[in-house]
Amino acid sequence: TFKATSRFMDADGRFHRLGGEIVVDPKDLSTAKVTLSIEVASIDTGIGLRDNHLRSEDFFDVKRFPTITFESARVEAAGRRATVHGRLTLHGVTREVAVPVDVALTDLAIVASGEFVVNRGDYGLTYQSFLNPIGNLVRVAFTFRAHAP
Structure with a gap:
């Protein structure tokens, strides 16, 4: 889910079509490899x-940029908490992110x-409304459930 803000009305939303893979040794979360792909048109x-x-x-310009992707690079784990470092690609721009999990x-x-x-401006999402200014910071919240193959 996500939450974006503007002067008059916030936008809460979700994407319905996504998929990915988590490969991890349950005894060592730092071994995790995560890939995720979101179909932007499903907003x-x-x-x-x-x-x-x-x-x-x-x-989002879904005709040119139909997916949002994330690929982990490394995981720092402490107990059942982790920080997943990786590359988030959104609107054709790839940036390093650190995601607490x-x-x-x-x-x-x-x-x-x-x-x-996420700062939408960092990814070239710079549209602005004069009458209803849109905030640059978008809060992203998630819960993923992965099952053994």
Whole structure:
């Protein structure tokens, strides 16, 4: 999920189509390798007109940049908390990010959750509205559940 702010109305939303892979030794979270791909056109803020505008060239430009991807480079783990360092590619721009994650392990699955902030301007998402200025910082929250193959 994500939350973006503006002067008059915040936008809470999610992406419905995504996939990825987590490969990890449950006894050593620092071994984790994470890949994620999100289909940007699946954005949903609950307001169709806004979603269409977000898909347009003004924002995500889904025709040119159909996916958001993340690939981990290394993981720092301490107990069931970790910081996943990796490359986030959004709107054709790749940047290094560090994502704090809480991890729960069961015999059947690994559940990872956390949140971090993205500065949309860092990724070339610079559209601005004179009447309703949009904040640059977007809070991203996630929970992923991975099952053994």
